Amino acid sequence: MRIGVAGLGTVGVGVLKIIEQHGKLLSDRTGRNFEVVAVSGRSRTKDRGVSLDGMTWYDNAVDLASDPNVDMVLELIGGSEGVARDLCVAALEAGKPVVTANKALLAVHGTELARLAEKNNVPLAYEAAVAGGIPIVKAMREGLAANAISRVYGILNGTCNYILTEMEETGGDFAAILKDAQDLGYAEADPSFDVDGVDAAHKLAILTSLAFGTPVDFDSVYIEGIREVSAQDIAFAQEFGYRIRLLGVARRTEQGIEQRVHPCMVRKDTAIANVSGVFNAVVAEGDFVDSTVYEGRGAGEGPTASAVMADVVDIAAGRVSPTFGIPVDKMTDIPKIPVEEHVGCYYVRLSVFDRPGVIADISAVFRDEEISIESLLQRGRSPEEAVSVVLITHEVKEAALSRALEKIEAFDHSAARPRMIRIAKL
Amino acid sequence: MRIGVAGLGTVGVGVLKIIEQHGKLLSDRTGRNFEVVAVSGRSRTKDRGVSLDGMTWYDNAVDLASDPNVDMVLELIGGSEGVARDLCVAALEAGKPVVTANKALLAVHGTELARLAEKNNVPLAYEAAVAGGIPIVKAMREGLAANAISRVYGILNGTCNYILTEMEETGGDFAAILKDAQDLGYAEADPSFDVDGVDAAHKLAILTSLAFGTPVDFDSVYIEGIREVSAQDIAFAQEFGYRIRLLGVARRTEQGIEQRVHPCMVRKDTAIANVSGVFNAVVAEGDFVDSTVYEGRGAGEGPTASAVMADVVDIAAGRVSPTFGIPVDKMTDIPKIPVEEHVGCYYVRLSVFDRPGVIADISAVFRDEEISIESLLQRGRSPEEAVSVVLITHEVKEAALSRALEKIEAFDHSAARPRMIRIAKL
Numbered sequence: 001m002r003i004g005v006a007g008l009g010t011v012g013v014g015v016l017k018i019i020e021q022h023g024k025l026l027s028d029r030t031g032r033n034f035e036v037v038a039v040s041g042r043s044r045t046k047d048r049g050v051s052l053d054g055m056t057w058y059d060n061a062v063d064l065a066s067d068p069n070v071d072m073v074l075e076l077i078g079g080s081e082g083v084a085r086d087l088c089v090a091a092l093e094a095g096k097p098v099v100t101a102n103k104a105l106l107a108v109h110g111t112e113l114a115r116l117a118e119k120n121n122v123p124l125a126y127e128a129a130v131a132g133g134i135p136i137v138k139a140m141r142e143g144l145a146a147n148a149i150s151r152v153y154g155i156l157n158g159t160c161n162y163i164l165t166e167m168e169e170t171g172g173d174f175a176a177i178l179k180d181a182q183d184l185g186y187a188e189a190d191p192s193f194d195v196d197g198v199d200a201a202h203k204l205a206i207l208t209s210l211a212f213g214t215p216v217d218f219d220s221v222y223i224e225g226i227r228e229v230s231a232q233d234i235a236f237a238q239e240f241g242y243r244i245r246l247l248g249v250a251r252r253t254e255q256g257i258e259q260r261v262h263p264c265m266v267r268k269d270t271a272i273a274n275v276s277g278v279f280n281a282v283v284a285e286g287d288f289v290d291s292t293v294y295e296g297r298g299a300g301e302g303p304t305a306s307a308v309m310a311d312v313v314d315i316a317a318g319r320v321s322p323t324f325g326i327p328v329d330k331m332t333d334i335p336k337i338p339v340e341e342h343v344g345c346y347y348v349r350l351s352v353f354d355r356p357g358v359i360a361d362i363s364a365v366f367r368d369e370e371i372s373i374e375s376l377l378q379r380g381r382s383p384e385e386a387v388s389v390v391l392i393t394h395e396v397k398e399a400a401l402s403r404a405l406e407k408i409e410a411f412d413h414s415a416a417r418p419r420m421i422r423i424a425k426l
Numbered sequence: 427m428r429i430g431v432a433g434l435g436t437v438g439v440g441v442l443k444i445i446e447q448h449g450k451l452l453s454d455r456t457g458r459n460f461e462v463v464a465v466s467g468r469s470r471t472k473d474r475g476v477s478l479d480g481m482t483w484y485d486n487a488v489d490l491a492s493d494p495n496v497d498m499v500l501e502l503i504g505g506s507e508g509v510a511r512d513l514c515v516a517a518l519e520a521g522k523p524v525v526t527a528n529k530a531l532l533a534v535h536g537t538e539l540a541r542l543a544e545k546n547n548v549p550l551a552y553e554a555a556v557a558g559g560i561p562i563v564k565a566m567r568e569g570l571a572a573n574a575i576s577r578v579y580g581i582l583n584g585t586c587n588y589i590l591t592e593m594e595e596t597g598g599d600f601a602a603i604l605k606d607a608q609d610l611g612y613a614e615a616d617p618s619f620d621v622d623g624v625d626a627a628h629k630l631a632i633l634t635s636l637a638f639g640t641p642v643d644f645d646s647v648y649i650e651g652i653r654e655v656s657a658q659d660i661a662f663a664q665e666f667g668y669r670i671r672l673l674g675v676a677r678r679t680e681q682g683i684e685q686r687v688h689p690c691m692v693r694k695d696t697a698i699a700n701v702s703g704v705f706n707a708v709v710a711e712g713d714f715v716d717s718t719v720y721e722g723r724g725a726g727e728g729p730t731a732s733a734v735m736a737d738v739v740d741i742a743a744g745r746v747s748p749t750f751g752i753p754v755d756k757m758t759d760i761p762k763i764p765v766e767e768h769v770g771c772y773y774v775r776l777s778v779f780d781r782p783g784v785i786a787d788i789s790a791v792f793r794d795e796e797i798s799i800e801s802l803l804q805r806g807r808s809p810e811e812a813v814s815v816v817l818i819t820h821e822v823k824e825a826a827l828s829r830a831l832e833k834i835e836a837f838d839h840s841a842a843r844p845r846m847i848r849i850a851k852l
Contacts, residue, residue: 018572018714028639028756029571029748127569133715135569142745143553143561145455146444146735213454271721274700281719288444289559289732292722293707295697302714309572309714319568319745322455330454 001034001316002069006061006087007076008041008048011101011128014305015074016050026309030316037069065090072097072315074308080104092116092124099311101128101304107202110209110216111331114323123320125311130203131156131280133303134296135310140210140284141325147286149211153249153424154282155275156203156261158298159187159194160226160246164234164263165276168243173231186278196225197246197261204248208259209324211284212252213331216324217259220336224262233349233421236390237265240347240375243273247424256335258342264424265347271295272426283426340399345374345423348401350389350408351416354382358413362389369404371396386415392423427460427742428495432487432513433502434467434474437527437554440731441500442476452735456742463495491516498523498741500734506530518542518550525737527554527730533628536635536642537757540749549746551737556629557582557706559729560722561736566636566710567751573712575637579675579850580708581701582629582687584724585613585620586652586672590660590689591702594669599657612704622651623672623687630674634685635750637710638678639757642750643685646762650688659775659847662803662816663691666773669699673850682761684768690850691773697721698852709852766825771800771849774827776815776834777842780808784839788815795830797822812841818849 003019005012019026019034027033039052040061058064061083064073073091075098077084084102091098092113100106106113106129117124127137131154140152155161159181166177178195181187193199205218226246237244242265251258266273271293275281280298285291297303314320324331352358359378366373372394380387393401405418429445431438445452445460453459465478466487484490487509490499499517501524503510510528517524519542526532532539532555543550553563557580566578581587585607592603604621607613619625631644652672663670668691677684692699697719701707706724711717723729740746750757778784785804792799798820806813819827831844 014714022572022574025574025639026572028752031753134718135565138564138569139561142740143564143736144732145739146448146452146732148448148451213451269700271697271700274695274697286732288440288728288735290723290729292560292720294718294720296718297716300716303716306570306572306712306715310569313571314568314745317747319740319747321743321745326454327457 001032002037002071003034003074003312004038004064004067004070004072005036005074005076006040006064007078008039009076010301011304011308012041012076013048013050014301015076015308018305018309020050026313030313032316034312034316038064038067040064062087062090065094065096070096072099072312074312075100075102076308078102078104080108085109088113089116092120092122095120095122097123097315099125099308099315101126101308103129103199103202103206107205107216107218110206110324111328115328117323118327123315124323125315127311128304128307130206131282131294132296132298132300133306134280134282134294134298135307136282136294137210138310139292139294140207141321144284144286144289144292145325147288149252149284149286151249151251151285152207152211152282153247155245155272155280156200156248156298157194157246158278158280159191160200161275162186162278163195164226164229164244164246167229167231168234171231174227174229195227197223200246200248201261204250204259204261207248207282208250208257211250212257212334213324213326214257214334215331217336220259222260222262222339226263228419229263232388233419236349237347240392241268242266242423243268244421245272247272253337255341256337258337260339260342263421265421266424266426270426340402342398343395344425345395346393346401347421347423348391348393348405349419351386351414352389353384353413353415354387355413359389361411362408365404365407369400371400371404427458428463428497429460429500429738430464430490430493430496430498431462431500431502432466432490433504434465435502436727437730437734438467438502439474439476440727441502441734444731444735446476452739456739458742460738460742464490464493466490488513488516491520491522496522498525498738500738501526501528502734504528504530506534511535514539515542518546518548521546521548523549523741525551525734525741527552527734529555529625529628529632533631533642533644536632536750537754541754543749544753549741550749551741553737554730554733556632557708557720558722558724558726559732560706560708560720560724561733562708562720563636564736565718565720566633567747570710570712570715570718571751573714575678575710575712577675577677577711578633578637578708579673581671581698581706582626582674582724583620583672584704584706585617586626587701588612588704589621590652590655590670590672593655593657594660597657597661600653600655621653623649626672626674627687630676630685630687633674633708634676634683637676638683638760639750639752640683640760641757643762646685648686648688648765652689654845655689658814659845662775663773666818667694668692668849669694670847671698673698679763682763684763686765686768689847691847692850692852696852766828768824769821770851771821772819772827773847773849774817774819774831775845777812777840778815779810779839779841780813781839785815787837788834791830791833795826797826797830
């Protein structure tokens with residue numbers, strides 16, 4: 001099996017190391033030998049700690065697709081457009097199997113690429129695109145193949161989980177912890193892709209398609225990041241028996257599919273709440289298998305390369321699946337439920353001036369929207385400064401809660417925008 | 427795909443239900459239709475809640491192998507010998523794929539059956555044999571295929587985990603909780619297969635082979651069940667920050683492979699310690715992927731049938747692997763390390779008469795065996811009754827600890843056999 005590797009960043013280098021170190025293991029498992037015959041990267045001369053001897057160098061990664069010595073293309077460049085996409089299209093059109101770690105590409109162009117793969121009768125595999133080293137794509141597509149999936153959710157971004165865990169452990173604020181994470185290399189210089197929830201949403205869109213046999217639909221994912229999670233929210237969460245995690249949730253209901261990424265309050269005794277630091281975890285719920293949990297490292301050289309190579313091994317051994325578990329023409333279009341329709345319990349933190357009647361006014365708004373309150377906590381007592389009033393609601397439709405919070409924000413005694421965090425029903 | 431189902435107990439019935447309820451899903455995923463054409467069970471007339479209409483009935487399950495209408499055989503009878511084994515052999519020899527949920531069969535005759543499957547060029551699959559609905563066999567064999575595995579361990583028996591969790595939550599004794607578990611259907615009338623660790627050892631032997639590419643070797647698994655775990659041990663464990671779990675552990679060291687099933691003290695903050703009730707969980711550690719965790723239901727109609735059908739779907743879609751991940755002739759014989767050679771920390775509970783000098787005598791024995799003590803706790807004070815002395819050791823070879831405990835047991839002031847529980851290094 002002669003491989004062309006496009007992208008010699010962390011993941012590409014990890015792949016070269018596995019092929020170098022585990023040649024015997026890989027050939028024992030598949031009966032085939034693996035050789036990297038061609039590569040493409042940004043700089044030809046950079047020292048990456050692995051040898052590129054004997055490999056053809058391409059300045060333009062797309063040329064890997066037409067190299068007659070390349071049997072399989074690994075796209076490890078990233079990004080939903082440009083070279084990464086062009087290379088995948090060119091390789092599939094040339095009838096060459098493609099393995100990619102590119103979540104953005106799959107989330108945005110997944111269905112169209114799946115169709116192209118089917119048309120050319122070649123596999124398109126992407127285990128590394130979701131939750132790094134955890135073999136969750138395989139589990140969803142093959143391991144749980146006999147189940148109707150009702151929900152899949154999880155911690156899909158290690159950077160956010162690291163930040164939230166650190167905030168919890170140190171009591172620090174988002175900005176300070178983000179800075180630490182950047183210094184430690186756990187967050188990018190431009191962190192927005194991670195902390196604003198986009199990366200998790202890419203992964204969720206892919207999981208949704210795998211879970212429900214529906215075309216990938218990244219645009220309908222509701223996305224809210226973790227920038228507004230405050231040290232105060234984390235402290236209140238603890239008081240109520242919760243931790244805050246950035247979750248991606250895809251759920252099938254009679255009305256359609258919910259797809260949402262946002263901070264969640266999760267009960268401390270759940271598996272998800274106990275996933276700390278840079279780890280990822282995914283929970284998949286099927287009608288026969290019930291709940292299954294998968295946990296591991298969601299990023300990094302070794303884990304991501306491990307997932308890439310699992311795909312390479314599968315393809316070399318002739319184990320292939322339709323890209324999203326079923327062929328594109330068998331997919332079902334399922335309506336997407338907007339987040340306003342979401343029904344759940346909510347944590348609400350209000351910042352108000354502690355004047356007589358303020359609680360009565362707030363309660364009246366909730367009563368008018370028919371929102372019932374499970375608990376209410378007022379912290380601090382200071383006539384001229386803002387104090388926190390924290391509420392946990394019973395189940396309510398999100399649209400009603402949003403209306404209530406708008407009304408409260410307009411109050412004279414409101415000192416800041418109300419803050420709301422959804423409570424996960426796990 | 428015409429299927430013959432041998433065994434119409436819980437799992438067999440679950441399989442019939444999946445095929446009945448998910449016909450479209452299964453054919454969308456594979457492009458093939460699934461039909462159960464023949465069955466064999468104990469009683470032809472029993473009402474199982476599923477229809478057997480149109481299926482050929484066999485009193486002798488082995489006859490399924492020679493039915494020309496049967497393309498694939500599901501062996502859901504159980505037991506390492508007799509009909510189950512005969513059927514698998516007959517089906518493989520007839521060139522028919524076999525899917526089984528039979529851990530005992532695989533643990534005892536796995537290598538020989540794998541060889542037979544290879545000789546006849548047909549798949550032998552057994553996802554349901556290890557950890558029920560969790561797709562752990564697939565993860566080990568395919569998802570982590572590019573890794574050298576250093577260790578695989580986990581909670582492999584839901585009955586034991588239920589009993590230990592209940593003992594912890596209620597403070598009850600083993601015998602009483604076992605009785606409850608039997609009443610609730612979580613434990614068999616004859617519980618020995620579960621509570622003495624044999625079932626977990628079967629699964630561990632299979633995982634060991636998958637992890638290290640070595641022939642299955644059930645006989646060299648060290649096995650110790652949970653009958654001797656007392657309410658007192660559980661209370662002391664909590665005091666030291668541990669929980670007690672029955673673990674199966676397979677570990678590769680420079681000397682060889684450790685394979686052991688026994689109660690373990692696990693730190694409360696680990697993923698494994700937070701697995702409660704009838705759930706199973708497996709942790710697999712690879713050199714590139716690092717640590718990955720898999721959790722779910724380890725038994726029951728739905729989860730086990732889900733795993734059986736995952737194998738059926740794979741085979742129907744042409745996705746096959748060598749039985750244990752690599753062909754039998756590529757397997758390596760690796761020496762097994764006896765438990766006496768195990769090096770670790772230990773929890774020791776002594777029951778002694780509280781006389782002057784007793785602690786000095788105990789300490790001297792540990793000193794002579796060069797065992798250093800991390801902490802020591804004496805509970806109770808009663809000159810004429812037995813009191814508990816609890817010790818946590820630093821790392822020591824098990825043989826030395828055993829010698830020390832033998833000496834202590836021979837003391838005049840020993841009131842009962844010393845009790846030892848290994849502390850897991852997770």
